[in-house]
Amino acid sequence: MPEITYREAVRDCLAEAMRSDPDVFLMGEDIAEMGGSMGVTHGLVDEFGKERVRNTPISEAAIAGAGVGAAIQGMRPVVEIMYQDFITLSMEQIVLQAAKHRYMSGGQIKVPLTVRTQGGAGWSPGAQHAEQLEGWLCHVPGLKVAFPSTPEDARGLLWSSIYDDNTVVFFEHRTLYPIKAEVSDTLEPIEFGKARVHREGSDVTIVAIGRLVHVALRVAEQAAEEGISVEIVDPRTLLPLDEDSIVNSVMKTNRCVVTHEAVTRMGFGAEIAAIVQEKAFDYLDAPIERVGSRFTPIPFAPVMEEYVIPHEEDLMAAVKRTVARG
Amino acid sequence: MKLEEATRLSGETLLSFLEEMLLIRRFEEKVEERFRAGDLSGFLHVALGQEAVAVGVCRTLETDDVIASTHRAHHHCLAKGMTANALMAELYGKVEGCSGGYGGSMHLYDLANGNLGANAVVGGGLPGIVGAALAFKMRRQPRVAVAFFGDGATNTGSFHESLNLGQLWTVPAVFVCENNHYAESTPSRDHMPIADLTRRAEAFGMRSIVVDGQDVEAVHAAATEAVAHARAGNGPVFLLANTYRLTGHYVGDPQVYRPKGEQRDLRATQDPIPRLRELLGVDEDSWSALETKVAATVEASVEFAKNGTDRLPEDALLNVYA
Numbered sequence: 001m002p003e004i005t006y007r008e009a010v011r012d013c014l015a016e017a018m019r020s021d022p023d024v025f026l027m028g029e030d031i032a033e034m035g036g037s038m039g040v041t042h043g044l045v046d047e048f049g050k051e052r053v054r055n056t057p058i059s060e061a062a063i064a065g066a067g068v069g070a071a072i073q074g075m076r077p078v079v080e081i082m083y084q085d086f087i088t089l090s091m092e093q094i095v096l097q098a099a100k101h102r103y104m105s106g107g108q109i110k111v112p113l114t115v116r117t118q119g120g121a122g123w124s125p126g127a128q129h130a131e132q133l134e135g136w137l138c139h140v141p142g143l144k145v146a147f148p149s150t151p152e153d154a155r156g157l158l159w160s161s162i163y164d165d166n167t168v169v170f171f172e173h174r175t176l177y178p179i180k181a182e183v184s185d186t187l188e189p190i191e192f193g194k195a196r197v198h199r200e201g202s203d204v205t206i207v208a209i210g211r212l213v214h215v216a217l218r219v220a221e222q223a224a225e226e227g228i229s230v231e232i233v234d235p236r237t238l239l240p241l242d243e244d245s246i247v248n249s250v251m252k253t254n255r256c257v258v259t260h261e262a263v264t265r266m267g268f269g270a271e272i273a274a275i276v277q278e279k280a281f282d283y284l285d286a287p288i289e290r291v292g293s294r295f296t297p298i299p300f301a302p303v304m305e306e307y308v309i310p311h312e313e314d315l316m317a318a319v320k321r322t323v324a325r326g
Numbered sequence: 327m328k329l330e331e332a333t334r335l336s337g338e339t340l341l342s343f344l345e346e347m348l349l350i351r352r353f354e355e356k357v358e359e360r361f362r363a364g365d366l367s368g369f370l371h372v373a374l375g376q377e378a379v380a381v382g383v384c385r386t387l388e389t390d391d392v393i394a395s396t397h398r399a400h401h402h403c404l405a406k407g408m409t410a411n412a413l414m415a416e417l418y419g420k421v422e423g424c425s426g427g428y429g430g431s432m433h434l435y436d437l438a439n440g441n442l443g444a445n446a447v448v449g450g451g452l453p454g455i456v457g458a459a460l461a462f463k464m465r466r467q468p469r470v471a472v473a474f475f476g477d478g479a480t481n482t483g484s485f486h487e488s489l490n491l492g493q494l495w496t497v498p499a500v501f502v503c504e505n506n507h508y509a510e511s512t513p514s515r516d517h518m519p520i521a522d523l524t525r526r527a528e529a530f531g532m533r534s535i536v537v538d539g540q541d542v543e544a545v546h547a548a549a550t551e552a553v554a555h556a557r558a559g560n561g562p563v564f565l566l567a568n569t570y571r572l573t574g575h576y577v578g579d580p581q582v583y584r585p586k587g588e589q590r591d592l593r594a595t596q597d598p599i600p601r602l603r604e605l606l607g608v609d610e611d612s613w614s615a616l617e618t619k620v621a622a623t624v625e626a627s628v629e630f631a632k633n634g635t636d637r638l639p640e641d642a643l644l645n646v647y648a
Contacts, residue, residue, distance in 0.1 A: 025464065051464065052464075054495075056491065057487070057490055057491060057494065059487035059490065059491060061453055061483055061484050061487050062453045062456060062484070062487035062488055062490070062491045064453070065452070065453020065454050065456065065457060065484065065487075065488070066453055066454075066456045066457035066460055066491060067457060068453065068454045068457055069442075069453065069454035069455060069456060069457020069458040069459070069460070069461070069471070070457040070458065070460050070461040070464075071457070072442060072454065072457075072458065073457075073458050073461035073462070073465075074461070075461050075464070075465075077457075092447060092450060092484070093450075093453055093454075093484075096447050096450060097445075097447070097450060097453075097454060101435075101443060102645055102646070102647070102648055103428055103645050103646055104425060104428055104429045104433035104435065104443065105425050105426075105428070105429060105433070105435035105437070105443060106423070106424075106425040106426025106427065106428040106429065106435070106645060107426065107428075107644070107645040107648075108425070108435050108436075108437045109435065109437060109442075109443070110648045112648075141646050142646055142647065144647075164648075165648035166647050166648050
C-alpha cells in the first residue's frame with residue numbers, strides 16, 4: 001500500500017475527480033500557479049488548465065456563491081476558502097443559500113457544492129487565521145460537514161463530498177497536511193455518517209476529531225502504560241453523525257471524553273456529550289469530560305497560544321479523572 | 327392601432343405584454359386583499375408599479391435561461407412562466423404551490439421555467455447568478471443568467487463581488503437593477519453617495535444600459551440588447567431600469583417615510599399599465615374584456631389555492647437533504 005501525506009490525499013482526490021468528470025472544477029484564492037496557500041492544489045493547473053483550476057479575486061461571498069450557482073446547474077464545484085476564519089465572509093451564501101435552496105424550493109433544487117477549508121492553531125498566526133469553526137456549520141440543517149484526520153479518510157471523504165448532492169463543508173487541519181500514512185491502492189469513497197474506531201479499548205472512550213485524533217492516539221499509548229485501556233472513535237463526518245458507534249463504544253467502556261481543538265463552550269463536543277447522556281445515561285460511570293480550547297480568541301504569543309489550545313497532557317488528565325471516578 | 331409603424335414590436339405582442347402586466351397587477355391586488363382578510367401568512371412584498379421591468383426583461387428570455395429574483399418576486403415569477411395557480415397556492419402554503427409550501431412569498435422557485443428562486447437576502451441571489459452563468463460558459467451552452475435586484479442591493483458586498491467576478495470571467499449574465507428609489511423605507515439619497523448607479527458597474531468595466539422601467543417596450547428593447555450581448559460571449563451587462571413602487575415596501579406598510587402625496591402623484595404619472603394602454607389605444611370594450619379575462623385567472627388561482635392540499639406538520643422534516 002502506498003504511503004502519502006494528508007495534503008497529497010486531498011490533491012489526489014481532486015485530480016482523480018477532475019480527470020474522470022468534466023463537471024468537477026476548482027475555484028479559490030491563489031489555487032492555480034501558487035497551488036493554494038497550503039500547496040494542496042499544487043500542479044493541478046498544469047494538468048487541468050486555468051478554466052478548471054480558477055484563481056479568484058479575494059471575494060469569499062462570490063467564491064461560495066458562484067459555487068452555489070454552478071452546482072445548481074449540475075456541476076460539481078469544489079471551492080477553497082483559504083482559511084476557515086474567512087468562511088465567516090461566505091456564511092450568507094453557505095448558510096442562507098447553499099443549505100436552504102433545496103428546502104425552500106420544496107425539493108426542486110440540489111446544490112452539490114463542496115467547500116474545502118483549513119485552519120487550526122499551533123503556529124502562532126494569531127486570532128484570525130487559526131480558529132476551528134466546524135461547530136458553526138454543524139448547526140445548520142441542510143449542510144453536511146466532514147473533518148477527516150488521516151490521508152485515507154481525507155481522500156475517501158472528499159470524493160464522497162464531491163459526489164454528494166448536498167453542500168458539504170470539508171474541514172482540513174493545517175497541521176495534518178504533512179502527516180503520512182498508508183492508503184489503499186485505489187481511491188475508496190468513504191460513506192458519510194460512519195465513524196472510524198482508531199483503537200479499541202475497554203476503560204474509556206475518547207471521541208476525537210481532526211488534529212485531536214492524533215493527540216488521542218498518543219495519549220492512548222501513554223495510558224496503556226499506566227494500565228488504562230482507551231478506545232478512540234473518530235466520527236469523520238460531524239453531519240451526519242454516526243451516533244451509534246459513539247454510543248455503543250460508551251456502553252462498552254462506560255466513560256467518555258470528547259476532544260477537539262475548537263473552544264469547548266458550545267463546541268461540537270457539547271453535542272456529543274448530550275447524545276451520550278441521552279442514549280447511554282445508565283451506562284456512564286463518570287461525567288463526560290470535554291477537552292478543547294479555552295474560551296478566548298487564539299492569541300499570538302506562542303506561550304499564550306500553547307496555553308489556550310488542548311494538548312496531550314490536558315487529554316491525559318481528563319482521561320485519568322474520568323477513570324478515577326469509576 | 328398604428329403601432330407597427332412606431333415600434334419594433336407588433337401590436338399583438340405589446341397587447342400580450344399589457345395582458346401580462348395587468349395579470350400581475352390584479353394578482354398583486356388580490357394578494358393584498360387576501361392578506362388583509364387574514365387568508366395569507368408571512369411577509370408579503372407586492373410589485374405594483376414594477377410590472378413592466380419583469381415583463382420587458384423576461385419576454386426576451388428563453389425557457390432555459392435562468393433568473394434569480396428578490397423578496398419582491400411575484401412579477402418576476404409570473405413573467406418567467408409560473409402559473410398564477412402555482413404562485414397563489416404557494417402563498418397559501420399548499421402542496422400545489424411552486425415551492426410545495428416550503429418557501430412562501432420570498433422563496434418562490436420554478437426550476438422547470440428557469441426560475442432559480444426569489445431570495446429574501448438583499449443581494450443574495452447575485453453570486454449564484456454568476457455561478458450559473460459560469461456553468462453555461464464552461465459547458466458552452468448559449469444560455470443567459472439574469473439577476474434581478476433593487477437599488478438597495480447595490481450597497482451590498484455581494485453586488486460588488488458578483489459584478490467584479492462576472493466581468494472578470496466574462497460570464498453570460500445580465501444584472502437587472504430595478505431602481506425603485508427606496509431601500510425599504512430609505513430613499514436613495516440617504517443610502518447612496520452617488521445618484522448615477524451605472525457608475526458602480528462602470529467601476530468594473532461593465533457595460534451599462536439605462537432604461538425607463540415604466541415603458542415596457544423600452545425595457546424589452548434594452549433587455550434584448552443586454553441579453554444578446556451576454557449570450558454572444560461579450561460578458562455581463564448592467565441594466566438599470568428606473569421604476570417606481572406604487573405601494574409600500576410590504577403589505578400593511580404605513581409608508582410614514584414617503585412625502586405626502588408622492589404615492590398619489592406616482593400613480594397618476596408613473597403607472598406603466600395605463601401608459602401602455604394609451605399607447606396601444608385600447609378602447610373601453612377591449613379593456614373590460616381584458617380585465618374580465620385577467621380577473622378570471624386571478625379568481626381561479628384563489629380557488630385553486632384554497633382547494634389545495636394542506637401540508638402535514640411532519641412534512642417539515644422532508645426536503646432538508648437530497
